[in-house]
Amino acid sequence: MCSMTKVITYGTFDLFHQGHINLLKRAKALGDWLIVGVTTDNFDLERGKINTCNNVMERIDAVRATGLADQIIIEEYRGQKIDDIQRYGVDIFAIGSDWEGYFDYLKEFCKVVYLPRTEGISSTQLRDERPTVEIGLIGTGSIARRFVEEASFVASNSIAAAYNPDAAECKAFCKKHGIAQAADLDELYGKCNAVYIASPHYTHYGYAKSALEAGKHVLCETPLVLNEAEAKELFEIAKSKGLVLMMAHKTAYCPAFGHLITLLQSGAIGEIVDIKAATTTLTDENDAKMDSSRFGGSMNENGCFPLLPIFRLLGTDYSKCYFVSKYKDGVDIYTKGILFTKSASATFEVGLGAKTEGSLVVSGTKGYAYVPAPWWKTSYFELRYEDQNQNKKYFYPFAGEGLRYEIKEFVSAILANGYFYSKLPVKEILAMSRIQEDFINGKKVRILK
Ligand code: C2G
Numbered sequence: 001m002c003s004m005t006k007v008i009t010y011g012t013f014d015l016f017h018q019g020h021i022n023l024l025k026r027a028k029a030l031g032d033w034l035i036v037g038v039t040t041d042n043f044d045l046e047r048g049k050i051n052t053c054n055n056v057m058e059r060i061d062a063v064r065a066t067g068l069a070d071q072i073i074i075e076e077y078r079g080q081k082i083d084d085i086q087r088y089g090v091d092i093f094a095i096g097s098d099w100e101g102y103f104d105y106l107k108e109f110c111k112v113v114y115l116p117r118t119e120g121i122s123s124t125q126l127r128d129e130r131p132t133v134e135i136g137l138i139g140t141g142s143i144a145r146r147f148v149e150e151a152s153f154v155a156s157n158s159i160a161a162a163y164n165p166d167a168a169e170c171k172a173f174c175k176k177h178g179i180a181q182a183a184d185l186d187e188l189y190g191k192c193n194a195v196y197i198a199s200p201h202y203t204h205y206g207y208a209k210s211a212l213e214a215g216k217h218v219l220c221e222t223p224l225v226l227n228e229a230e231a232k233e234l235f236e237i238a239k240s241k242g243l244v245l246m247m248a249h250k251t252a253y254c255p256a257f258g259h260l261i262t263l264l265q266s267g268a269i270g271e272i273v274d275i276k277a278a279t280t281t282l283t284d285e286n287d288a289k290m291d292s293s294r295f296g297g298s299m300n301e302n303g304c305f306p307l308l309p310i311f312r313l314l315g316t317d318y319s320k321c322y323f324v325s326k327y328k329d330g331v332d333i334y335t336k337g338i339l340f341t342k343s344a345s346a347t348f349e350v351g352l353g354a355k356t357e358g359s360l361v362v363s364g365t366k367g368y369a370y371v372p373a374p375w376w377k378t379s380y381f382e383l384r385y386e387d388q389n390q391n392k393k394y395f396y397p398f399a400g401e402g403l404r405y406e407i408k409e410f411v412s413a414i415l416a417n418g419y420f421y422s423k424l425p426v427k428e429i430l431a432m433s434r435i436q437e438d439f440i441n442g443k444k445v446r447i448l449k
Helices: 018-029 041-046 056-065 080-087 104-108 123-128 142-151 167-177 185-191 201-213 228-241 255-265 298-302 304-314 403-416 426-440
Strands: 006-011 033-039 071-075 092-096 111-115 133-138 157-163 194-197 217-220 245-247 272-280 321-328 331-340 345-351 360-364 368-371 380-384 392-395 445-448
Touching: 006 018, 006 080, 018 033, 018 056, 018 092, 018 111, 033 041, 033 056, 033 080, 056 071, 071 080, 080 104, 104 111, 133 142, 133 185, 133 403, 142 157, 142 167, 142 403, 157 167, 157 185, 185 201, 194 201, 201 217, 201 228, 217 403, 228 245, 228 426, 245 403, 255 304, 255 368, 255 380, 255 392, 272 298, 272 304, 298 304, 298 321, 298 331, 298 345, 298 426, 304 345, 304 360, 304 426, 321 426, 331 426
Parallel strands: 006 033, 006 092, 033 071, 092 111, 133 157, 133 194, 194 217, 217 245, 272 345, 321 445
Antiparallel strands: 272 360, 321 331, 331 345, 360 368, 368 380, 380 392
16 A cells, blocks of 8 residues: 555646746645646636746646656646546645635545745736737727727737827727827827727728838738738838738637638548638618728628638639629628639628628538637537538637737737747738729629619
8 A cells, every 4th residue: 555645736837937836845745746737728728828928848848847746747628637636546636825715626536735825926927027019009999999908818018009080089098998198190109019900991001001111010900901902012011121910800810710720621521612601790870880981881891701711721812703792872781702713612791781690611522610600709610520420519718809819919929029920821811802802893793782
């Protein structure tokens, strides 16, 4: 009979620090054998920790380097602690006092000890001490409000100031959010090193160009611009100045969409033959999004959403795009588009004044992917097959409004200071702007009565 006392503890151990060392020492002192569970990157994402700086291998190395752990395991799912305690015959579960009471449910399986926490140091604090991206807002409407709220969940950034030519609206926004108001663009640029553009579509090009020329990184709402030449020009300026230019697109950066794409690219439903995607959002007739003089309408407002899975999965080399639209007061309240590549077809529907099922279906030679409405806020999807026993459901976090993922990407791209892999490639943005341009110019558009 072995009389060895086994202790287990868990953590992310990001930006490994003295608090972690003290905790591990205290845990080790409780017994003879210390098992340390290190969370995987996916598990942290799932439990809402989106700002972790070190990946799981780096964090494991940091724990190993202390020489305090007799055994290191990875923690990858909720409920695993109960399994581990039983599997490894653990006598004591130990964790910092910030979790006081939370793990009492483990008392059924072993002794639970809450250890004193080291004051004055934490991973969050260390992250906050790193360089930050100072973001200036251009536009202070509802999406800017959501941006401010979501940015507070992302490390290493702060909202430096906001600008809107409508000074009264800007003032009210700044007051509400405790943000400095910039009287003009020069003042805004003086206060920030990056901008988020959330103004009406037709103003994006001008603002983005001026910001890039002033040396600011740019995150711009969809659609980036309304024609391809402008998009190309902006990316060229950004490249020549070594600046980050990203299109804000919450779907493109959320965890579920990324995995859906890689699953399909790796052949999970065979060869892709067709995509159907719809994004409709019924909007008040008086809303600015319905204003023809401000390039409102369904395609301009929502087009980038269904085009994202289409271009990502079929490539941007399509032959032609045909549109069918219903207009009211000079804007398309509903548009359906059909396009073909050499090997597949795609249809998309957008609407501000008409509603339809907002799902995404990707059809393949071996099965299909189904993402239920609203698919553009992807948190769940299914892969379905002829043999239903093969069907599989996938679930992911989609925290809050979902903007935090794109904000994190933007901040990381700036701080990476060099190589950065963009989750929304330039050629896809160019293809989207080409489609917008053709639509605006009425190319292959059939108008319904
Ligand atoms: N810790 C500490 N003193 C600090 C900071 C952290 O004692 N100043 C402790 C925490 O209480 C925890 C361990 O170090 O016991 C790891 O902390 P984190 O890396 O923040 O991980 P955490 O999110 O607490 O993981 O399954 C994961 C666990 O539930 C907890």
